[in-house]
Amino acid sequence: MIEKYKKILHQIVKLKFLVSTPLVIFLSAACMEQNNQVCEESTPIGFDITALLVDELDCVLIEQTEQDQQTFKITSQSKFEELLTCQTPLTEIDFENEFIVGGQVKSYQCGSFKEAFSERKCDKIKIGVNIQPQDCTGITDVLFFVSLPIEYLDSDVEFEFIKFEL
Incomplete structure (x- = not known):
């Protein structure tokens, strides 16, 4: 009789396993899909200040690099002055409330440079830079600057460089 109960108990355990496994897989997939849906939404944040720094103040990087890409976060006025030299005096940036990428x-x-945009997507910041090719053959350095609220300072930043065709 005990053997019979053991056999029934074993069959119940197998049945629970067979029923619960697909349920766990389904719920895991649903949670992942729900998380991805949240992450697909993006919120615009910050401001493109490239025109201010490049066109109006005529700023250039002090240390040019041979690399194809150089990015940085500027978190203080002293770092700002350390990285850039400008023909017009630098504008005071409120680094207590914002920083520059x-x-x-x-x-x-x-x-x-055509335009830059910044958006928050999940826990990352995405900076997009649109570059317009010109009708010439030279290699150029395209500068870009975006001002972001200070609460995003510790967020990961991802860059996307979009080059339009002529």
Whole structure:
């Protein structure tokens, strides 16, 4: 009689396992899909300040690099002055409330800066830089700068460089 109960108990355990395994897989997939849906949404944040620094203040990087891409976070006025030299006096940035993400990317089609955008997607910040090629053959350094709220200072930053065709 005990053997009979053991056999029944064993069959119940097998049945629970067979029923619960697909349920666990389904719920895991549903949770992953739900998380991905949240991450697909993005919120615009910050401001493109490239025109202010490049066009109006005529700023250039003090240390040029041979790398195709250089990016940085500027978190203080002293670091700002350390990285850039400008023909016009630097604007005071409120580094208590914001910071700057910027950089330089080489364009092998004589490109020029068109626009930059920044957005928050999940726990990352995405900086997009649109580069417009020009009708010439030189290699150019395209500078870009985005001002972001200080609460995103510790967020991971991901860059996307979009080069339009002529």
